[in-house]
Amino acid sequence: xxxxxxxxxxxPRGFVVYNTAIDDGVMLIAIRPASTASLCPICGTxxxxxxxxxxxRLADLPLVGKPVRLVIDAxxxxxxxxxxxxxxxxxxxxGDVLAPSSRRTARLDHIVHHLGLALGGRPAATSAxxxxxxxxxRGRNTT
Ligand SMILES: [Zn+2]
Numbered sequence: 001x002x003x004x005x006x007x008x009x010x011x012p013r014g015f016v017v018y019n020t021a022i023d024d025g026v027m028l029i030a031i032r033p034a035s036t037a038s039l040c041p042i043c044g045t046x047x048x049x050x051x052x053x054x055x056x057r058l059a060d061l062p063l064v065g066k067p068v069r070l071v072i073d074a075x076x077x078x079x080x081x082x083x084x085x086x087x088x089x090x091x092x093x094x095g096d097v098l099a100p101s102s103r104r105t106a107r108l109d110h111i112v113h114h115l116g117l118a119l120g121g122r123p124a125a126t127s128a129x130x131x132x133x134x135x136x137x138r139g140r141n142t143t
Contacts, residue, residue, distance in 0.1 A: 032073040038091035043084040062132035
């Protein structure tokens with residue numbers, strides 16, 4: 001075969017896997033950004049000075065028949081630019097990978113979006129459930 005499956009190929013680009021676990025049938029993949037710095041969203045200044053860390057949990061594509069949650073070790077940085085009004089900012093990720101405040105990865109969101117367009121409402125939710133894709137129906141999670 002010649003190809004090996006590395007854990008880094010399973011997660012969105014720009015992230016590194018540092019732990020995996022299965023909790024109540026859900027595969028948890030702990031990842032952190034590969035970069036050591038982030039750009040202030042207000043002034044664009046690069047910062048490596050970390051203020052704090054927090055975790056984001058996002059749904060991702062299912063893997064080997066199990067729903068997947070990415071547990072991201074996200075960071076807040078200091079902005080040291082003198083004229084910038086933002087002292088602390090949350091790091092942003094590539095919008096094609098993880099949109100700000102999103103509860104699922106962009107690749108999962110893309111599939112759910114197109115399922116919704118193709119099938120609409122309840123049929124889309126049923127298909128998503130069969131595919132083990134986490135979607136909300138009237139504000140309730142299906143997984
Ligand atoms: Zn700034």
